Amino acid sequence: MTNSLLYIRNLSKSIGSITPVKGISFELERGSCTALLGPNGAGKTTTLRMLAGLLSPSGGEIQYEGGGKSGRDWQKRIGYLPQYPKFYGWMTGMEYLIFSAKLSGLSGAQARKRSLEVLDTVGLREAAKRRIAGYSGGMKQRLGIAQSLVHEPSLIMLDEPVSALDPIGRREVMDLLSRLRGEVTILFSTHVLHDAEEVCDRMVVMVDGRIAEQGSWTELREKYRQPVLLLEVEPAAREEAWLRTLPGMPFVESADIRSRTAALAVRDLDQARNALMREMSDSRIRFQRIEAGTSSLEDMFMKVVGG
Numbered sequence: 634m635t636n637s638l639l640y641i642r643n644l645s646k647s648i649g650s651i652t653p654v655k656g657i658s659f660e661l662e663r664g665s666c667t668a669l670l671g672p673n674g675a676g677k678t679t680t681l682r683m684l685a686g687l688l689s690p691s692g693g694e695i696q697y698e699g700g701g702k703s704g705r706d707w708q709k710r711i712g713y714l715p716q717y718p719k720f721y722g723w724m725t726g727m728e729y730l731i732f733s734a735k736l737s738g739l740s741g742a743q744a745r746k747r748s749l750e751v752l753d754t755v756g757l758r759e760a761a762k763r764r765i766a767g768y769s770g771g772m773k774q775r776l777g778i779a780q781s782l783v784h785e786p787s788l789i790m791l792d793e794p795v796s797a798l799d800p801i802g803r804r805e806v807m808d809l810l811s812r813l814r815g816e817v818t819i820l821f822s823t824h825v826l827h828d829a830e831e832v833c834d835r836m837v838v839m840v841d842g843r844i845a846e847q848g849s850w851t852e853l854r855e856k857y858r859q860p861v862l863l864l865e866v867e868p869a870a871r872e873e874a875w876l877r878t879l880p881g882m883p884f885v886e887s888a889d890i891r892s893r894t895a896a897l898a899v900r901d902l903d904q905a906r907n908a909l910m911r912e913m914s915d916s917r918i919r920f921q922r923i924e925a926g927t928s929s930l931e932d933m934f935m936k937v938v939g940g
């Protein structure tokens with residue numbers, strides 16, 4: 634890809650006898666927002682730590698566009714927010730940012746100027762002179778994002794930036810990410826599909842150290858789109874027994890049967906609809922609701938993650 638900021642080829646990491654990352658490859662396009670999505674233990678944090686230069690890979694390569702292969706070259710061009718950031722509670726937000734900016738090599742005057750700019754970006758200008766210990770979860774996380782931006786990196790990597798937040802904090806951070814989109818390349822990890830869908834245009838799904846799926850939302854929606862029939866019957870033993878026979882029917886590809894409801898993935902919607910109506914009429918099934926639709930991204934995620 635000509636417009637890639639970062640290439641990862643066959644990247645792996647072994648720690649003792651375990652291999653949290655088992656050979657993954659993907660690319661990040663300049664200006665894109667990509668979600669690294671996967672359940673706990675998938676290897677997201679290990680991957681991000683390698684990309685941030687905090688952990689050395691056991692195999693494979695990481696290449697930043699124009700940046701050579703040495704971590705030192707590109708570390709200046711990345712901002713990283715760890716999953717469990719630690720702040721010095723006695724510092725003020727402003728002090729913390731100046732401190733971080735100087736660590737990234739900015740001069741005193743530059744550090745001050747950039748700190749004020751990023752405080753504006755994340756909406757913490759008012760709170761700049763307050764001690765971090767008094768910040769809410771959402772404010773701390775926004776300060777963490779400000780810190781990741783202070784040295785004007787081309788890429789920021791955020792490890793589960795909203796997972797530990799209450800709904801208000803989550804909303805603050807999600808809105809901030811939406812605003813940052815397009816201004817800087819973003820890679821952020823999450824185990825929540827919804828979060829990924831809200832701000833990102835692409836996703837890389839990791840399961841058990843491997844990439845289970847990747848692509849843009851449109852590509853994945855298209856790929857996993859499947860007609861489904863949803864059915865709800867009267868709460869009666871006869872109806873419920875009949876529901877349990879549905880997975881064996883020829884028009885059903887896969888079925889999720891609960892006590893009174895069935896979700897049937899089918900190949901041909903019209904054919905399946907007719908067959909189902911015939912079955913219901915022959916067996917005199919008292920239904921409460923029938924619905925035809927298509928599977929959601931949620932179904933896709935469950936399929937990919939479930940293996």
Ligand SMILES: Nc1ncnc2c1ncn2[C@@H]1O[C@H](COP(=O)(O)OP(=O)(O)O)[C@@H](O)[C@H]1O
Pocket residue numbers: 648651652653671672673674675676677678679680
């Ligand atoms: N330093 C370590 N020592 C032992 N096991 C580790 C270490 N780092 C990660 N792991 C294991 O590797 C797997 C992936 O971890 P992690 O990258 O944190 O996943 P995620 O961020 O997706 O939840 C987990 O099973 C975790 O317990």
Ligand SMILES: [Mg+2]
Pocket residue numbers: 677678679716792793
């Ligand atoms: Mg993690």
